[in-house]
Amino acid sequence: MKPILISMVAAAGLMVAGSVLAVDMPAEGQSKCAVCHAIDKKVVGPAWNEVAAKYKGDKDAASKIAANITKGGAFGWKLGIMPAKGMGASDAEIKSLSQFIAGLAAPAKAKAAAPAKGEAKKEKTK
């Protein structure tokens, strides 16, 4: 029980660190995808920033990206063939990575401001 708790705390710490830096690849991405991908530059596959741009404004972006990662293949980048699930990512990892990639489309500033927007609206209606 105890080691599990400790690793959960450690994972939470990593997540906090990741959100502070905002553009750091999540740990599962580092181990399962980084041989072919980087966030801001093309490696073997496209830069995840560019993938985010491709799906910008698509509310189903995360699920479409997840489907493509899961099945692998070619998605029109003409860079080659991506292996299904990268280097063996689990479905849960694919889900969180897809959300991460889709989230890159929103500028960091807008993301940080998102919760405040709702509050601002409330204030207006007062």
Ligand code: HEC
């Ligand atoms: C062996 C290399 C390799 C690995 C490992 C790999 N990819 Fe890819 N990936 C590619 C290539 C090549 C493409 C571009 C295919 C094309 O030309 O259309 C691609 C494309 C993509 C795309 C674009 C999908 C789209 O809809 O346009 C995403 C997102 C992506 N990869 C995510 C991942 C994630 C997440 C992982 C880790 C779980 C991963 N990749 C692991 C090679 C790789």
